Amino acid sequence: MAARKKSTIMRALILLGIVSLFFMIFAARVVYVQVGKEVKGQDLEEMAESRWTTTQPLHGERGTIYDRGGEALAEEVQSFTAFAIIDEDYEDHIEDPAQAASDLSPLINMEEEELENLLSQEDRFQVELGSGAKYLSLSEKEAIEELDINGIQFITEPKRYYPNQTFASHVLGFTNRDMTESLMGLERGLNDNLEPEDGELSYERNRQGVPLLDPNEIIDEPEDGEDVYLTIDSNIQTVLEQAMTEVDETYSPNKITAVVANAKTGEILGMSNRPSFNPNEYESITNYTNFAVSDRIEPGSTMKMFTLAAAIEEGVYDGEETYQSGRYEILDSRISDHNNGEGWGEIDFDEGLQRSSNVAFAKLVLEKLGADTFFSYIDAFGFRDITGIDLPNETNSSIADSDDLDAGVSGFGQASAYTPIQLVQAATAIANDGEMMKPYVVDRIHNEQEDKNTYTAEPESAGNPISAETAKEVREKLETVVSGEYGTGKPYQIDGIDVAGKTGTAQISSDDGSGYLSGENENIFSFMGMAPADDPSIIVYVAVDRPELDGSESGSAPVSQIFNPVMKQSLSYMNIAPETDVENDEVFEETGIDTVNFTEMTTQQAQEKAESLGLVPVVVGAGNDIESQLPESGNNVIAGEKIFLRTNGEAIMPDMTGWSIRDAKRFSELLDKPLRFEGSGYVSEQNIDPEAAIPDKGAITITLMTPAEMREEEAAEEEPAEESEENASEDAEETQEDASDGETEEETPEEGEEIQDNEEESEAAEETVPEEAPLEEEPAETE
Template sequence: MKTRRRMKVRAVGLFILFFLFFLGIFGRFIYIQAAKEVSGNELEQLIERHWSQSSILEGERGMILDRDGEVLAEEIPSYTVVAILDDRFTSYVEDAEETANALSTVLEIESEVINRYLTNGIDKDLFQVELGPQAKHLSYETMQEIEDLDLDGIRFVEEPRRYYSMQTFASHVLGYTERDMGEARMGLESMYNDYLEEEDGKMTFQQDDLSRPLPNTKELVEEPKDGHHLQLTIDSNIQMVLEQAMSNVDERYTPERIMAVVADAQTGEVLGMSNRPSFNPNEYQHIENYTNYTISSRFEPGSTMKMYTLAAAIEEGIFDADETFQSGSAQFGATRISDHNQGRGWGEITYREGVQRSSNVAFAKLVDDHLGADKLYDYLEFFGFRDKTGIQLPNEVGGLIAEQYPIDAITTSFGQGTAVTPIQQIQAATAFANDGEMIQPYIIDTIIDPNEEKTVYQGEREGVAEPISAETAHEVRELLGTVVSSSNGTGQPYAIEGLDIAGKTGTAQIPHPDQPGYKTGAGNHIYSFMGMAPQDDPQVLVYVAVDRPDLEPYEVGSQPVSEVFRPVMKQTLQYLNITGEPSVEEQIEDVGFEVDDYRGDSLNGILDELEESGVNVIPIGGGDEIIEHLPGENDILLPGETMFIQTDRGPYKVPDMNGWSKRQVHMFASLTGVEVTVNGNGFVFEQNLHSGTEINQGGKLSVNLSPRTQLIDEPENAEDELDENEQADFEEGEFFMN
């Protein structure tokens, strides 16, 4: 009886259990039907995921182009080496050492390093390995070289990379991206990354259980969007001339820095911009300098600032070119201001001559006696020196105007104390070229959307101020023209035959980083020149600054600057056909006369060649076989410069040195071994031995120089810097700026 009851209870319990189980299943079925969701996943998505397959459609990063559409930066395929190690694969690396030896002949990797990658992978039983960073992002040509080795187990993974076809070319302007384009750094690549960056698309299609596309089904395509293209105002031909000239000067003089800007004087378009040190964006791991000095480095400009003081004085009606003043030095409060020829000056001269000679005293008097500090500061603001120019490049800085003490206006008038950038000087100088209207510099010409085939941005000429009148601009150009063309002018080294150049030189002292005052020594200067041409209707502006070049005793600061300015200005005007001369592409590659090694040659045999190149030859000695010459082999000589050629070991006849520059005197001394004492700066007007006097190596000769000398040979530089001994002759607190 109890057994039957127990069985009945168990049967009822089992029934209830099954009932609840089926009730749960039924409830779950009803829930799924209603919610269409399983474990938080929608059924439609699960089905879609099972039967659908997606693939990425890659977009391309936008290109950077020059003004003529020449590609400066683009996306190209690159290749990474992969070594298959698994012996179950059809082709795999069987002999690691042999494979490493073969690959090392193409890759810049030692065979031992490659072998280590391979053997480590084999020991860890890996299917495949990469061979390190130097085996990634290879060019197509390198990939082909490796393929030609026909190595078992060596495969390639293709991926895009950024490529800069011109190598070291406006590098601080362009910037760079990481090789895998994961991040844009520096320059336009960084600043305009939102425009340049691509958007990948997607293609979705239906597949069967074997992952094969199903027939008669639609593909869903989200098209990729390529990045926008940036077209610059940079002209590749002009930029190439600039880069080559900069490299020549960098190699020859090894300065701390060089910076240069070439601009269309009428529109503000930047045609060329370069810095040294520079870099190849394809090899960004070797970058030494990350700063675009032309926009991000402010420094005391030296006498190029006198252009704007002059313009302010003319505009205010207080400049009389024929009024005279006593040059040399003058006291202003507790500070004595001296001219750059050790304070000797040139006697009582006109303000016109003061401009030509770059007299500090002239400009200090203009401000102190006539213009006044407030007016000077007003004009510096009108010329934009307090603000950034707004050029479309990252990390631009504005100027710092010195105005804390009364003396600051005096020193600012000739370029000391106040700090500005090269691009600010370019913008300010456009006012002289445009009848008083100042034009904003710009470097982006257009931004193009290749997906819609339309221009989304168009750069254009923009006047930002009118600091001076047309009459003032014209008078400033006239005076700056005489700085280059006059026999008194400090700008004579920048003259170009057949061209009317207007401009202003600058030689700026460098503040001492650890103590008050400035660094001393002949080499501690920034030498610069701002020039425009043609003078009557300027079309091109060129600014060049060379910081602390390594100069020989016979060399002066204007030499490295002129070796950039002259070829760049001349060939830019020729290329743009502004001079009326034909544009010859070959001229774009020629930045001067490169000196051969003439030692052992006949003097008479090479005279014609040198004279055809426009070189002035001064023979030293009475022989014909050339023993030595200066400048030497591989140096660059521009037309009108001088070469000294030694043809015997002496005794020598003292030449007539009247009109020689300090540089030429030092060349003569270097070749002959004659001990020459040089007194003063400028050009020789007196020597203690008559020409024709015999002198031997070790003999003594003394010459006196003066900037007032009328030149009979090429003007080398009327702005010779002070050496340490000469600076010691003047009391602390005096200023020398040319």
């Protein structure tokens, strides 16, 4: 009995010990957790907070890119993505998939059958509507809403938008729509400045996700990207884009590049290329190269202005000295003038400059300067180094400098190759009294949140290759290229303004490196001009690669169609008026920087005054007094430009057909109404009929078409009767072709023959002609 009792006590003690041990371990663990607040490496406070706290991202906005006047060229805007609710248990759902697909498919670029199948799916609450329903503009969203289809909903999201469409596209570059990648141009080069930093908002909530009465919010504010202001002038750029589009459609060249620069500062006021692209439609880009900075070409005779400058600076140029034009021997090769090597007999060097004689400039280099001195000026004008312009992917020159032949042909623009921006930088030395200015396109970078500029550009000298006296004499000589009796630059004359410049007809190396392309118009035609010649403010360089010219046209035709309007517009916005007669002087005085204040006049007086100044008045309203105007008083306009006049009466819609996008924007700004547009070019359609009252609410919506698109539309609307006339004409052409079958093909030069450009020059003709001819034999090292 005693033994049993003892055993029971022992078991009880053991059990008590075990229980006590477990209790002690548990208590120790509780104390550990209370003190350390951690279980299996996880912080208990964080776990509890995560269950009751939610975090939402706060979006930072990408910086805007502006032109020099503050007009947005690239900006972040709100876009809309459409989706469809197809669950029949939900009140607002697609009721008739077939009808909805029929109405909606044209607006989202999806086949009707495919869309109907999408909307007819079972066991789905909602469906996305494809890429055509994403990133919609407000006008596109409103067009879908007008269909009044039950079940169509929208979500809002930011996207990158380029309001001017095809506009300085290679300068701006682009991002993808949701701005997750910066792929080209300034968008990529300045991505660190433009890119925002997102923030977040954290707050406490209950199990249903509803914020608590004391949510304990923690806000990490987002930081918007910095804004970038360019030197680009939208007025000049607009004229440049329009002129280049016209030439591109008319002459179908291989490519075009053009640069407009402030001669005093190096600011780039305009820059464009063809082919170009609309950054809003970046999937269709075919040309990613900014030819102005990333493509080097043999400059042709535009190079002669720098050879001339070197000769004058060295004191070895005598314009009245004569030489025998036509041909010139260098080592084992022969230089030829562009008229099949015939030349113009014995002429002086000034006439050789006007006629763009290759022989004259080869002799200047080899007999006057010497190869070493010539190449020292190549260095001084900055041709061996990139300019350092603030655009990505700038390439450098390729200079042939191994012997006298290289020096001789480089002196008139062959063998060595440079980028257009290198040529423009060098030209600033001639325009700016010897001081060469570094080109730049970014004026300043502004941090809106801190309200300060984080970067401000200043004009920067790139050297002084020549003296002010030499620069002045070079400009005087180059002015005769445009106005002189024998000048090849006559098509670049602008009434009332003296232009100094040099034409160029550059050859193009073949793809296999065996020599130059041969055949009619297988050249790059160019012009480098500055104005006014006595004290240039503007430099314009234009190069057109292999345009399709008809038999009566020279290479200057497409180039001048870009250069002339751009130079005129640029000088106008620099407040430089042509020197014309008294009547025209009054026009430009009145329409210069001190534009007339029409708001002090009656409607009739304003119309008469505007017309007397050569402006085109657009009166908006039926009142008798002018209340506002655009451009405002004090702004700069040119003769032939529209002046928008708002009266005190009801606003009446004008006929906008043929207006430029710039005019349309001014009109919408005058009325303080949003403008929405599609396409590029000129206005072809408008949502408010002409002569109708303009409603207080709503936007002005227009459709733009290029001249080529307009011509195609007109051709499609022609009567079928015209087709029979065309058929008859085609039959006649076929008969003529049959009759010419026996003609021999044009013979190509055999080895050892002197190769010539396929150009002809009429001594009596007023238009310019292509200048250069290649070498008789082109050594491999000069290519």
